[in-house]
Amino acid sequence: MKFAIKHEIKGRMRIHVAQYRMSCAQADTLLYFLQNDIQVSSAKVYERTGDAVICYDGSRAELIDKLRHFHYEDVEVPNGLIENSGRELNASYQEKLIGRVVRRYASKIFLPYPIRACWTTVKSFRYIWKGIKTLAARKIEVPVLDATAIGVSILRGDTETAGSIMFLLGIGELLEEWTHKKSVGDLARTMSLNVGKVWLKKDGVEVLVGAKEVREGDEVVVHMGNVIPFDGVVTDGEAMVNQASLTGESEPVRRISENYVYAGTVVEEGELTILVKAVGGSSRYDKVVQMIEESQKLKSGLESRAEHLADRLVPYSLGGTALTYLLTRNVTKALSILMVDFSCALKLAMPISVLSAIREASFYNxxxxxxxxxxxxxxxxxxxxxxxxxxxxAKPTVAKVVSFNGDSPDELLRIAACMEEHFPHSMAKAVVEAAREKGLDHEEMHSKVEYVVAHGISTTINGRKAVIGSYHFVFEDEGAALPEGTKELFESLPEEYSHLYLAIEGQLAAVICIEDPxxxxxxxxxxxxxxxxxxxxxxxxxxxxxxxxxxxxxxxxxxxxxxxxxxxxxxxxxxxxxxxxxxxxxxxxxxxxxxxxxxxxxxxxxxxxxxxxxxxxxxxxxDDLYQIVTLKLLSDGLMKRIRKNYRVIVGFNTGLILLGVGGVLQPTTSALLHNTSTLVISLKSMQNLLS
Structure with a gap:
């Protein structure tokens, strides 16, 4: 890749890629390449300018050499990463936003007033029709208020006010839609699958392979506690499957032979052999997006109350308008109330605040x-x-293996690793990793493995029953005993370690001492x-x-x-x-x-x-438990922001209504100030809470 260094300080450089135009797919590919380089601490790629900002540790010359040898086609990007990255979404909404602002002010400068007035009147029909449909459904909600304000302005010949209201409503809708889609996309990406290894069934034997090696028609085995990596049909086994990630329902469902199962669901109890029907990753992303869109998970209590309050305030705004006209017979003062409502800001600012907080949380992993x-x-x-x-x-390590049956510690560690490799627990991972580091081969040497939650594992090895797990499981539940003459050795086990007990044929074979600092x-x-x-x-x-x-x-x-x-x-x-x-x-x-x-x-x-x-x-x-503290501060900050938004929205709009009724502000000015304040509050709500 040809590039030029535009700016550089120690540990950070901004480069410009020498190509006519960088596509979104190319930008995502380059970003993936940079983020997966061990010496790059952070990176950003801007497809519009063809620039990349890279923060790095280590050798500058080595990084430059890697960039020189970079080719887009050489990078193997995970399925779904480019398609669901959100980069194209952001670019399209930026263009929409800029386009609306340019068209608005260009029309005011270049179009004659009669043409602008006609165009504004035509555009108003959409809002008026939406208000009529809301009334037809026997609801008096925000669309009714918008339709009334726009309709009355058109009838009075005040197309400038109507145009301003529609422009600001349109900008607000666009910002809400953009923030919502971006936040849902960010959330769905983090919830999408990232499966590295799976158990492939070949000739009746389970083999651990990379997920990318699996093809449609292969059979994979999913053990208890593991995620189902692909859509498929159950060919063997029985299990309770948790589908909360796709359906939102936490109650597990029973799955047996010939039942269909979906990628991303989890085997809560039992074990399944699955005939793979689809290996693509995008279907999982689409299902997660649909689940988020259809569920109420994204809505906090305060957010839901804001929406309900916004709709409940509409009749009062309409009633206040009518009452002011009856008392004053002044259309201008009555319109001052109609042009100002609390609901618009409440409905827009609250969800933006919540979705922006979710997005900000992702910055902290x-x-x-x-x-x-x-x-x-x-x-x-x-x-x-x-x-x-x-x-x-998160990564405990094996400190030592104490033999109680005369076998070598390495042989006992090999047996333990063979049993533990199927199950996702930090202690199990420590045993498997210790065997790997010692180069101990532990090919399948046991019969079907039974995992007892929070206790241990039971199986048969070479015709002999073997169990591994806690003291309670091995000695009390399974009735294992100490070999003769080993009591003193057992009592001298180092107390600073956690202990994992391995018993074969009812006799303690080994204690694996695990350092868990x-x-x-x-x-x-x-x-x-x-x-x-x-x-x-x-x-x-x-x-x-x-x-x-x-x-x-x-x-x-x-x-x-x-x-x-x-x-x-x-x-x-x-x-x-x-x-x-x-x-x-x-x-x-x-x-x-x-x-x-x-x-x-x-x-x-x-x-x-x-x-x-x-x-x-x-x-x-x-990596860091401080993220829980950050999460608490972020949550507290969000609640403070939402309550502050309530106070500002109610206070500012009440002031506008009083000034309008008092004849200080014209309806046009009230509408402009109201809609501008809604935009400002919404934009403020998009700012980071912990910056």
Missing amino acids: VTVKGGKYLEAMAEADTIVFDKTGTLTK LREEAEAVINSLRRSGIKKIVMMTGDSERTASAIAKRVGVDEYYSEVLPEDKAGFVEREKAAGRKVIMVGDGINDSPALSAADVGIAISDGAEIAREIADIMVSS
Whole structure:
């Protein structure tokens, strides 16, 4: 690629690509290439100017060399990324907005008044007809008020006022439509699939392959807690499938042989073998967009109340107009009320505020699935944290493997990895990663695997029963025993680690010691949440009392509970809600899913189990828990903005009405000031809350 460096400071450069015109697809391809380069910290690409701004770490010469060798056709872009990027949407709405403003002022300058008056009268029919249809439906809502204001202005021969009203209404509608579509698109993209690996069934054996290698007609196996990666038909197995991401309904549905299943839904219980019918990623995006559009998820309580209040105020505006005319017999004063209404600003500014906040959250790698969750976040007074992968690091590591049956630690780790590789839990990932780093090959060597949520895994290896999991599962539920002469070794296990127990044929074979260090920022995040208004902070974990106590003391939570089951977490959340508290639940595992679903706001960690991410209302990245604090500040800021908008809209428009009735302002001036204030408030509502 040929390019010129237009501006440069240390760690940042602006380049101009030497080509006649950059398409939206090319801009998205270049942006994807830059964002996936390890030394690029951030990048922006502007297709209109052909420029790219790149912030980078490391070698300048190396980055320039990569750019020189860049070719659009060499970059393998994920399915759906270009089609659903939103870049073309933004460009089209920018053109529409500029076009309307240019046409408005060009017509005022170049068209004679009679032609402008005729054109304004013709355009008014659309608004008047909309008002008539609203009345025919026996509703007195905002379209009636707009139609009356425009119609009366036309009848009085005041086409300039009518034209101004329609122009500002049109700009407002365009801004609302643009913001809504952009926010829905941003949200849908974050909710769309990003599946890397899948279990492909070949000759009766499961093989882990990249999702891009799967073709229509292949069979894939989806284990409990995993997302279904493709649309298809069930050929084997039985499972309860959570379809909340597509239908909005959290109740799982039973799926058996010959049932159709959809990409993006999650196997909550059981296991399915699926014959792939479609491998494209765009269908998932389209379904998510449709779900968001049709559901009420995007609407917060304050937003819904604003819409209802806007419609309820219309009869009062019309009544005030009629009463003023009856008392004063002054058409001008009566029109001053008609030209000013509260509903326009209320209906426009509130949804823009909410959708802009959702968009801003995405800048901080926070995905919010609806405005009502931001409102609930602002009102919350209790937060419950899972420990493993949440307060502790998202990537625990295997510190050591202690053998109890005489086999080598590497052989026991190989067996454990073979069992754990099917299941999405941070402890399981640690075992699999440790085996990979040691180069231990763990091809399928077991029969069907049974996963017991929050307990462990049970299977058969070479005809021998093997279980791996918690102390409670292995020793109490499965009745495993210590091999003779190993009691002292067992009691000397290092206490600073979490322990994963592997038993074969009823005898303890190994204890895998897993280092699960506390996040550096955990204590500071807890303190920041407390300062932001959270009154009760709780930690719940399936780990031992000893480990839970030590972690709870270090981070400074108000309460902690150890050795809990999934139903215990969900039960606690339900009890807190019954006591009148607004509860946030933060977790990352399959065992957190019931509590995430039960909470007023469920927050999942992005590296966690797929079912947790699908069920949760909000998702934060695994890099930094401070994102939860940022989310709380963003939610509080949104509620303050909405309440401020209420006060400004009511105060300003009341002032306009009083000045109009008092004869200080003409209806034209009132209409201009009212519509201008609506635009200004809407544009202010689009600004970042945390800038």
